[in-house]
Structure formats: structure tokens, C-alpha cells
Amino acid sequence: xxxxxxxxxxxxxxxxxxxxxxxxxxxxxxxxxxxxxxxxxxxxxxxxxxxxxxxxxxxxxxxxxxxxxxxxxxxxxxxxxxxxxxxxxxxxxxxxxxxxxxxxxxxxxxxxxxxxxxxxxxxxxxxxxxxxxxxxxxxxxxxxxxxxxxxxxxxxxxxxxxxxxxxxxxxxxxxxxxxxxxxxxxxxxxxxxxxxxxxxxxxxxxxxxxxxxxxxxxxxxxxxxxxxxxxxxxxxxxxxxxxxxxxxxxxxxxxxxxxxxxxxxxxxxxxxxxxxxxxxxxxxxxxxxxxxxxxxxxxxxxxxxxxxxxxxxxxxxxxxxxxxxxxxxxxxxxxxxxxxxxxxxxxxxxxxxxxxxxxxxxxxxxxxxx
Amino acid sequence: xxxxxxxxxxxxxxxxxxxxxxxxxxxxxxxxxxxxxxxxxxxxxxxxxxxxxxxxxxxxxxxxxxxxxxxxxxxxxxxxxxxxxxxxxxxxxxxxxxxxxxxxxxxxxxxxxxxxxxxxxxxxxxxxxxxxxxxxxxxxxxxxxxxxxxxxxxxxxxxxxxxxxxxxxxxxxxxxxxxxxxxxxxxxxxxxxxxxxxxxxxxxxxxxxxxxxxxxxxxxxxxxxxxxxxxxxxxxxxxxxxxxxxxxxxxxxxxxxxxxxxxxxxxxxxxxxxxxxxxxxxxxxxxxxxx
Numbered sequence: 001x002x003x004x005x006x007x008x009x010x011x012x013x014x015x016x017x018x019x020x021x022x023x024x025x026x027x028x029x030x031x032x033x034x035x036x037x038x039x040x041x042x043x044x045x046x047x048x049x050x051x052x053x054x055x056x057x058x059x060x061x062x063x064x065x066x067x068x069x070x071x072x073x074x075x076x077x078x079x080x081x082x083x084x085x086x087x088x089x090x091x092x093x094x095x096x097x098x099x100x101x102x103x104x105x106x107x108x109x110x111x112x113x114x115x116x117x118x119x120x121x122x123x124x125x126x127x128x129x130x131x132x133x134x135x136x137x138x139x140x141x142x143x144x145x146x147x148x149x150x151x152x153x154x155x156x157x158x159x160x161x162x163x164x165x166x167x168x169x170x171x172x173x174x175x176x177x178x179x180x181x182x183x184x185x186x187x188x189x190x191x192x193x194x195x196x197x198x199x200x201x202x203x204x205x206x207x208x209x210x211x212x213x214x215x216x217x218x219x220x221x222x223x224x225x226x227x228x229x230x231x232x233x234x235x236x237x238x239x240x241x242x243x244x245x246x247x248x249x250x251x252x253x254x255x256x257x258x259x260x261x262x263x264x265x266x267x268x269x270x271x272x273x274x275x276x277x278x279x280x281x282x283x284x285x286x287x288x289x290x291x292x293x294x295x296x297x298x299x300x301x302x303x304x305x306x307x308x309x310x311x312x313x314x315x316x317x318x319x320x321x322x323x324x325x326x327x328x329x330x331x332x333x334x335x336x337x338x339x340x341x342x343x344x345x346x347x348x349x350x351x352x353x354x355x356x357x358x359x360x361x362x363x364x365x366x367x368x369x370x
Numbered sequence: 371x372x373x374x375x376x377x378x379x380x381x382x383x384x385x386x387x388x389x390x391x392x393x394x395x396x397x398x399x400x401x402x403x404x405x406x407x408x409x410x411x412x413x414x415x416x417x418x419x420x421x422x423x424x425x426x427x428x429x430x431x432x433x434x435x436x437x438x439x440x441x442x443x444x445x446x447x448x449x450x451x452x453x454x455x456x457x458x459x460x461x462x463x464x465x466x467x468x469x470x471x472x473x474x475x476x477x478x479x480x481x482x483x484x485x486x487x488x489x490x491x492x493x494x495x496x497x498x499x500x501x502x503x504x505x506x507x508x509x510x511x512x513x514x515x516x517x518x519x520x521x522x523x524x525x526x527x528x529x530x531x532x533x534x535x536x537x538x539x540x541x542x543x544x545x546x547x548x549x550x551x552x553x554x555x556x557x558x559x560x561x562x563x564x565x566x567x568x569x570x571x572x573x574x575x576x577x578x579x580x581x582x583x584x585x586x587x588x589x590x591x592x593x594x595x596x597x598x599x600x601x602x603x604x605x606x607x608x609x610x611x612x613x614x615x616x617x618x619x620x621x622x623x624x625x626x627x628x629x630x631x632x633x634x635x636x637x638x639x640x641x642x643x644x645x646x647x648x649x650x651x652x653x654x655x656x657x658x659x660x661x
Contacts, residue, residue: 153640
């Protein structure tokens, strides 16, 4: 029997693992621990190829395509961050739009002093992360559902507070300066590349974070918080870290959004709109909570719905909401989670796979024959 | 005198906020469900009220019991189907399902009834009449009626839960579902009844709000849910009496904020919410710390 373990603390060089193999002696008797059943080199190369293909799209396709994809990449970044929060740290935030909005404002404010919006993008991430620290201090007092609404209330409060300042546009917002380029195609291509870079960083960052020690802690929390806590896992620290990282990611996405819209508007349908959180959350739920691939799959579903239904006003959100409710009730692990469960595929493995001696022998034997 | 006026108006508005919070508090207390669609359901109640008045031409006050009954039935059905299914699957699912419901309702209203705002019983004498104390304080009868209604509903509910047979059953199920089940109570039905009562108060809240100002599809999330939640947190989780106190504190804070600067009305309410969250996270009236 082989055991798939996500939270398994066994590494190949772990003395416990070695001890298991010591009874046998022959090489095949050794249980081996790898990240995945399959060789991950191919999915790594695949990911690289996909990124390269996406990066060259502005040379091969029409501007309309990149504009749509920019929107998708913003949602993808947001969804990856929300997945980190809800899927791993158990923090269901309904107020992530606050960091999106703050990110946009951290582009706008330097821009008013002459800084290029593209150059200010790191500021959007850092600024949102810094603001997240006091906000975390406030909301970390509450759990689960109350945490959810508290983030919502805080988001509204921050949005209202920002709108008090007439110098940064008050309640109506402001256009960005220095983006009135003669070549609009170049601007939209640059926006697309920036959106792609942010999305790749968000997913890559999530992947690396989850493979680190903190990732082990996070998977332990995801699987059973009480057990993790009683084993001495620093749940509070890991949660705070995730909250801040997610704020940075959403801030960067907000910066990209501001560049895409060439303006920042805080009102209805603007950067502080709850719809953003609904979209990122539903994308994650549909794709699969607690997997890295889930938000990607969910974003594709979101984009298909959005593109086919966007001329029917609010219908895409109604259907997205209904699909999310249906998935969460009847396919808890989402589309990707279901596929993963059925076929054992992990394109971006963050857990460990424990090979039993018997299975390893079979595999070695197959390799000899083939 | 302006300050006295602000405090009086704030207390009266607080009654409305307590009414908002009542259903949220009850559903959390009994089923441990925080209904993120709470505000949108109140908005739906308001729209049903508008529809009932337009469709069957009853005197507009008669529409209120009709809306309450419709919402109570809806509450029972929703609880027995969607919400129960979510509860069986855990906290996260409950949050996602009610959040999904919230977005579906809000955008559904937007799609079918446009973004236009609507009022209930516009120009009726009961809504426009007011009386004066001295020369500067003018109090709307409607605000007084809503405040009294809120107090009656909250105290009535408190009495119902503590002193009637079915109320005790609800509390028993809330305390220990399995033990109540062993004693022959069908907890799902009890949950359904509790949800029906909660939705009845939600109907009152939505209708009352539609009378004092107007409602539009975003009212539920941007006003009712957030104010209800702020009132619950300020007052203390899981206490109906605390909910009334929380609503009044929120209302007074908003009116005083508006008195200082008109655009600070909402912000002042949130500031009080944050101060309570920092200084007394268990709420003003609750003695034990929140676990």
C-alpha cells in the first residue's frame, strides 16, 4: 500500500524513514519519499513553456486578446491569494478588496508626484502589506464567520476613510498621469506583461511558500487546526504571515488594475467593491480550495462565464455564485480537487509521497523491463 | 441643543439597527450560522413589501404581516434545504454558501429590478408625521414606532426563548444538539423554526428600513449586514439584550459623527466598532471572554 501524504513530515533523509527500511537491507526495501508519484520535471518544463507562450502573445495575437487576458490575470492573482488565505490558513476573508483598493492608491499617490505607475508597482504590494499588519492585529481577535464579516466591515471603514481625502480624489477618484501614450497598443501590451509577471510571482510565490517550512505548518492547519496547535505548531504566526503575504499580492493586483483602468475610482464598481472578493472567492471554490492548480482552473471558468455573459449585466455574477454554491455543496474539493482525487495528478506538488517498498520494487521492475 | 437632538435621534436609529441585528444574532446563537446573506434577505423583504402593496392594493401597513409570513416560510425552507446542507459540511461551507447567496440575491435584484431605489409607503401620514419638543428637536413618529417595535421584538424574543416551552426546546438544541436529539427533538425542525423566527425579524428590519429611507439592491450588503454586525459585536456576541445596547451605541455614534461633520456619519460608527474590538472584544454587555 502506498500512502499519499500532504502534511507528512517524512523526508528521504529523515531517520524515521531510514529506520523503516533498515529491516530489509536490499535497496528495494527502502521506502522512498518524493514530492510526487510522477516526475515533476515535466510539469516544471510545462509551466515554463506556458509562461513563455503567454509572454509572447502580444507578438502573435490581437490587442483585444491581451486586454481580456489582463483581466483574467488580475483575477488569477487575487484568487491565488484568497486560496492561500482560505485554503491553507483557514482565514475566510470577505474584505480582500481593501488591499486591492489600497494597492491602487499606492500607485496613485506616487503617481501624483510624478512616479511612473509601472515603477510604483512594488510600492503597491509593500504598502498593502504594511497596512495589513495593524488590520491583522484587529481581525485576528475573531474566528471563522466573525472574522469574515469583520474583514468586510474593516474594508468598508478603510474605503470610507480613504474617500475622506479630497486631495486624492475623494469619493470620485482620479486618473493616472503619464499613461496617455500615443501607442495605446504598447500600453496595453505593457499592462499585460506586468499583469502576467504579477500573476506568475503570485503563483510561484505561493508554490515556494507552501514547499517551505511554513508550508508544512499551513498544510497542518488546513488538515486539522486543533491537532496542529496541540503539536506545538505556531498557528498564529503562520496565519499572520499568510494574511500579510495575501495583502501584498492583492495590493499588486490592485496596482495592475489601476494601470489597466488608467484611473483609480473608489465608488460602486471601483477598486473597493465587494464584487472583487466575490469573484476571487468563487473562482477558488469552483477550481478547488487548498490546491495551487485550483485557482487557475477557477479563473478559466470565471473568464469563460464573464466573456459569454458580460453583455447580460449582472448575470455572470449570479451564475458564478450559483455554481460556487453548487460546487461547495456537491463537489467540496472543486473541479481540480476532484480531478486530483480521481487520477492522483499533481502538477505542482507541495506535499510528499511515500513509496512503499513493494510499490517501488514493482516500479523498478517495470523500468528494467521497459 | 443640537447635541441632545443628535443623541435622541441616535437612540431611535439604534432601535432600527438592533432590529437589523436581531435575526443575525438569533441564527448565530441557535445554529452557529453567520448568515452573510442576512442583509440581502432584508432587502428582499423590502422588495416583497413593495410588490405586495403594488399587487393587491392593501393598506400599506397590512403588507407588513404578509411580508413577515412570506419571509418566515422562506426562512424555514431555506434552513431545511440550503443552510442545513451547508451546516452538515462545516463552517467554511456555511460561509461560502451564504456569501454566494448574498451575491446571487444582490445581483438578481439588480438584474430584475434595476439599481433604482424604492421606498415603502411613500407620503403616507404615518411616515411623514413628526412632533416637536421645544423649537429644535423634531422627532418622526415612524422612528419612535420602529424603536418601540425593536424593543418589543427583542424583549419578546428573550421572553420566548427563556420562558416558553418551545423556546426552551430551541435553547436545548442550541446548547447540545445530540442530547436534544436523544430526548426526541428533531433538531432540523427546531432549526427551521428558529430560522423562520429570525427571517420574520429580518422582514421587519427590511420593511422598516424601506420606510425610513429607500432600499436598492446594494442596501443589504452595504448597510444592513454591516450595521447589524457592528451592533452585534459592540453589544456582545450571542446576547439579545446586548444587541439592543449595541444598536443604540452605533446609532448614537453615527448621529454624533454626523453632527461634527456630515461625511463622518458612517465613519464614526465604524470607529466605535473598532474601539470596542480593540478594548473589549467580547462586547459591552458580555461578561465572559469570547473563545
